[in-house]
Amino acid sequence: MPELRKDPIVGRWVIIATERARRPLSETVVSSETSEGLCPFCEGNEDKTTNEIFACRDPKTVPDQKGWRVRVVPNKFPALQIEGDLNKKGNGLYDFMNGIGAHEVILECPFHETSMARLPQSNIREVLLAYRERLIDIKKDSRMVFGMIFKNSGAAAGASLQHCHSQLIVTPILPVNIGEEMDGALDFFRYRGRCIYCDILHQEFLDDKRIILDSPAFLVVAPYASRFPFETWIIPKSHNSHYENSSENDLNELGSVLKTVLLKLEIALDNPAYNYMIHTAPLNSNPLEHYHWHIEIIPRLTKVAGFEWGTGFYINHIPPEQAALVLRNTEIDKV
Amino acid sequence: MPELRKDPIVGRWVIIATERARRPLSETVVSSETSEGLCPFCEGNEDKTTNEIFACRDPKTVPDQKGWRVRVVPNKFPALQIEGDLNKKGNGLYDFMNGIGAHEVILECPFHETSMARLPQSNIREVLLAYRERLIDIKKDSRMVFGMIFKNSGAAAGASLQHCHSQLIVTPILPVNIGEEMDGALDFFRYRGRCIYCDILHQEFLDDKRIILDSPAFLVVAPYASRFPFETWIIPKSHNSHYENSSENDLNELGSVLKTVLLKLEIALDNPAYNYMIHTAPLNSNPLEHYHWHIEIIPRLTKVAGFEWGTGFYINHIPPEQAALVLRNTEIDKV
Numbered sequence: 178m179p180e181l182r183k184d185p186i187v188g189r190w191v192i193i194a195t196e197r198a199r200r201p202l203s204e205t206v207v208s209s210e211t212s213e214g215l216c217p218f219c220e221g222n223e224d225k226t227t228n229e230i231f232a233c234r235d236p237k238t239v240p241d242q243k244g245w246r247v248r249v250v251p252n253k254f255p256a257l258q259i260e261g262d263l264n265k266k267g268n269g270l271y272d273f274m275n276g277i278g279a280h281e282v283i284l285e286c287p288f289h290e291t292s293m294a295r296l297p298q299s300n301i302r303e304v305l306l307a308y309r310e311r312l313i314d315i316k317k318d319s320r321m322v323f324g325m326i327f328k329n330s331g332a333a334a335g336a337s338l339q340h341c342h343s344q345l346i347v348t349p350i351l352p353v354n355i356g357e358e359m360d361g362a363l364d365f366f367r368y369r370g371r372c373i374y375c376d377i378l379h380q381e382f383l384d385d386k387r388i389i390l391d392s393p394a395f396l397v398v399a400p401y402a403s404r405f406p407f408e409t410w411i412i413p414k415s416h417n418s419h420y421e422n423s424s425e426n427d428l429n430e431l432g433s434v435l436k437t438v439l440l441k442l443e444i445a446l447d448n449p450a451y452n453y454m455i456h457t458a459p460l461n462s463n464p465l466e467h468y469h470w471h472i473e474i475i476p477r478l479t480k481v482a483g484f485e486w487g488t489g490f491y492i493n494h495i496p497p498e499q500a501a502l503v504l505r506n507t508e509i510d511k512v
Numbered sequence: 513m514p515e516l517r518k519d520p521i522v523g524r525w526v527i528i529a530t531e532r533a534r535r536p537l538s539e540t541v542v543s544s545e546t547s548e549g550l551c552p553f554c555e556g557n558e559d560k561t562t563n564e565i566f567a568c569r570d571p572k573t574v575p576d577q578k579g580w581r582v583r584v585v586p587n588k589f590p591a592l593q594i595e596g597d598l599n600k601k602g603n604g605l606y607d608f609m610n611g612i613g614a615h616e617v618i619l620e621c622p623f624h625e626t627s628m629a630r631l632p633q634s635n636i637r638e639v640l641l642a643y644r645e646r647l648i649d650i651k652k653d654s655r656m657v658f659g660m661i662f663k664n665s666g667a668a669a670g671a672s673l674q675h676c677h678s679q680l681i682v683t684p685i686l687p688v689n690i691g692e693e694m695d696g697a698l699d700f701f702r703y704r705g706r707c708i709y710c711d712i713l714h715q716e717f718l719d720d721k722r723i724i725l726d727s728p729a730f731l732v733v734a735p736y737a738s739r740f741p742f743e744t745w746i747i748p749k750s751h752n753s754h755y756e757n758s759s760e761n762d763l764n765e766l767g768s769v770l771k772t773v774l775l776k777l778e779i780a781l782d783n784p785a786y787n788y789m790i791h792t793a794p795l796n797s798n799p800l801e802h803y804h805w806h807i808e809i810i811p812r813l814t815k816v817a818g819f820e821w822g823t824g825f826y827i828n829h830i831p832p833e834q835a836a837l838v839l840r841n842t843e844i845d846k847v
Contacts (some may be wrong), residue, residue: 335817482670
């Protein structure tokens, strides 16, 4: 059973998950995966994963068999597990609880493609719909507080398998980063009466130098205080705190926006490793006036070093205005 | 001029330092450095660095010439610069100021050694004294708020040169991570009337399963909520909020403790890349009852991935009790 432990000074929770030490190492898997038959995420190898929780699949096909386009399975080496009670406890100065939660893997395509940017639009759209379905389903469990959907693409971004996939980790407590974001947004809302993300959209249109892409329902920007070179945020233009409350139309449009942005990054930066994370409101909250879901994409071009670990300051040598200019001008027509 | 920009949501500051894009890349330097003459940090190559600010050197030798044992110079590609005014400004939603501060490099030995653990004790002790001297000197400048001393060792830890060195970056505002630590420690002090780090020392002696090394003046532990496998903290046993208020005796002892710990990590983990950071109270504060300086060492064995970036939760697959056991039992006698 994984364990959740709290740092007594800053209140940060850590998952001590010894099971995960057994998962395959990227170095070994990257080579064995190239012989397609060995990839556990490819169609035909359904018996190499745990049983599916959700899938977009052709009518007349059955679970855990061929015929799927997007497939969600529990992680074989989960950071948190679904069965059990939290059993919160203290030991002197220290607090801990059982590592209850969920850890799922979203297999994004049945064939062995390693770049999400190169997936057909239809696949990407169904992935985004699968995210929504999983969050809606997980919400029914009152122990679950927050669902973080994220992608690690490339070994430098922490991926241990190459086949296009993303992950959902659901935690029984509000993560500190999301808590800080929500607190900051709430402070702003109390002072100004407006959503800070809606104000950011307004400011970015005014400044007009950090916009990467402007679609009817989404704005893609290099954020003003980018921590990393080519950090990219996708923000829905209509106020909405919860990703899972997005309409099917919006997610369809997001599919093409995400594909375009990932292609631009792939071309401009020569296939960088990257992470993306969907920042959304806690599962157990009602629609919020002060919070606004969005996607943060971080190309992993530089190493985080001692200064960043110690201070939380980041040093970025590419101004977001320059990054936005490069990405805006990156042509993807011929891909 | 570098620029400091504030994230309007969470209040995190970012340094946009375009000058740093010009610094050597680790890939190219690692190879050229092996021909010793080309290392700018080796004795005899003093003309390849900026002019020294401080040095431990033999009597009768002169600055910026041979004869030094430890040498401090301004970083050639500074993240922050010493000249100028902060000139704080706003632009709509966004806040920024000039990137005023200091960025120094501590050259830890005159010969081409790449592992601090292999340096003579005398070198390490003088490095720790040099840290103290630099903080005491920087304190005189009222614009300077916080001094972060850190080491990046190995390319995976963000080092761009191999020759043993550490760095000091001084910021004109309190970094968010240190602020959170100080706030957490102050909350605890207000509630319990004691320093939380002193309580941690007490708890670690009671639990007696995360102690790596116990010297007269320092305790070395794998912290209870370790974010990373083999994360290691060195905590002075006597309460002291400011590193620069440490006695020469204490720093001499710290020299041998640090050498022992780094050797244990080097042997147990096969020369890992690592970072260490000295967490200390702000330069402009008096001695504080609630804060306690310490060193955090992070071996870079795993990649930080999307889940960690998004949530601030960390997943660690090696319990600190197991890491402490390994390091406690790692023999260094024959080195």
